[in-house]
Amino acid sequence: MFRKLLSHAAIYGLAAQVPRLAGILALPVITPYLTTVDYGVGGVITAYVVALNTLISLGLSVVMVNSFAKHPHHYKWVWRQLHGFLSVWAVANGVLLTAVLWWAIPEEAMVNRWELLALNVLPVVLFGVTEYQGTLLFLISQRPVPVAIRSFVVGVATVGLNIYTIAYLRMGYMGWFYANAAGALIGFVYYSYPMYLKEKMWPIFNFKWPRIRQSLKISLPIIPHHFSFFLLDTSDRLVLDLLKVPVPRIGLYNIASSFGLYFMAASNAVVQAASPFYLQYYSKSGKDIEAARQARSMTFALQLLFLGVTFILCLWLKELFILLIRNSELQQAYPLAIILMMGYNYKPMYLGAVNLLSYREHTGVLWKISTVAGVGNVILNLILIPYFGIEAAAITTFVALMYMGYSGYALKEYKQIAEVNYHPWLWLLVNIMALLAVYLLKDVDLEYKAILTAFLGAGASIGYLYFGKRLAWSS
Structure with missing residues (x-):
């Protein structure tokens, strides 16, 4: 089943991601100008x-x-x-x-x-x-x-x-x-x-x-x-403009957020491919507890995939900026990009809660997740940016994305229909700790980054395969 999901994700997303990859590779050509x-x-x-x-x-x-x-x-x-x-x-x-x-x-x-x-x-x-x-x-x-x-x-x-x-x-x-x-x-x-x-x-x-x-x-x-x-x-840049932040500072934030949006766009292919499988599992849940467990296993496998990919990318983001962005002024945005990119790890856990709520026709409560997260992001930006600048915009976006990913599990409507425990607060802690760890490690020597990358890649692969085997890969 998981192989099928990934093949569908490739169909939906590969053609869209090739131009985006070309766009990233074009950065060394255009950023000097x-x-x-x-x-x-x-x-x-x-x-x-x-x-x-x-x-x-x-x-x-x-x-x-x-x-x-x-x-x-x-x-x-x-x-x-x-x-x-x-x-x-x-x-x-x-x-x-x-x-x-x-x-x-x-x-x-x-x-x-x-x-x-x-x-x-x-x-x-x-x-x-x-x-x-x-x-x-x-x-x-x-x-x-x-x-x-x-x-x-x-x-x-x-x-x-x-x-x-x-x-x-x-x-x-x-x-x-x-x-x-x-x-x-x-x-x-x-x-x-x-x-x-x-x-x-x-x-x-x-x-x-x-x-x-x-x-x-x-x-x-x-x-x-x-x-x-x-x-x-996207609203961060709008709020920065409304607060009269200088355009060059908005530009630094824009180049940082673009890397987060690159990853978000790539993850959307997985989302499109995963949604039908969630519906398939949920149509059997209530009658077959194993279907609910398979939905959870798919969520955990995707979460490990997202965390592993973003952590390794962010660990090397300073070097990627130097390689891709041939402009010393724009290269200074990489710490902001780390915070924003790590925020998009919310998506797998978000899918686990929202897809179940939607399938059980509890769509009337979705605003408590999405709208509260979006409005909260804007309000926090309006309060904090005047005091802490563009760095506040990155942190508030991370906080809002974490709320987006995990608040659904706290809704009473979700608790009434949940059949298995997704351990959301443990995963939330892992997300936060991953951000803190990669931010602290962003400037370590290259040999340490290489060793850590190999170690993390092996660990994420083992966990990914463990959950993937529980999803009947060959079906």
């Missing part, structure tokens, strides 16, 4: 764009998924109406995004204000809905290959354009935005044929308002849950 101001401007504008983009779907994916599952022969009529409505909403969202960016673009980038508005707003308005529905359709119909190909093509094109615009044309932060806009256009063209010509998913603009209102009643309550991930992953 970038400054902390470039990273600061890019981080601030991206934070606002991501924040507004969480509203582009209005949570209607749950309606689309339900219609696909319950009405497999008639779902296209629902999707086409929602496509028409979301296309209209995209224009309104574009107006809102324009107003926000007009105010939020840093002073250092005012000379390029109109170009930045066009490059960030037009792709959302023109291409966003097609990309969103196309990806969702292929995923729920269990056709991951088109999504993987799209991710690969767009990712490689974007990385290539980043190198061309930044390293050769010397466009600085503008190179990112031109490359991202071109990538959005390529993705739209890629999905246009299967969506409009093959599946006939043309939008219906004469949509039925009763249908739209009924759909929004279901979808709008989900928005806070989705928005909470922005509050955890």
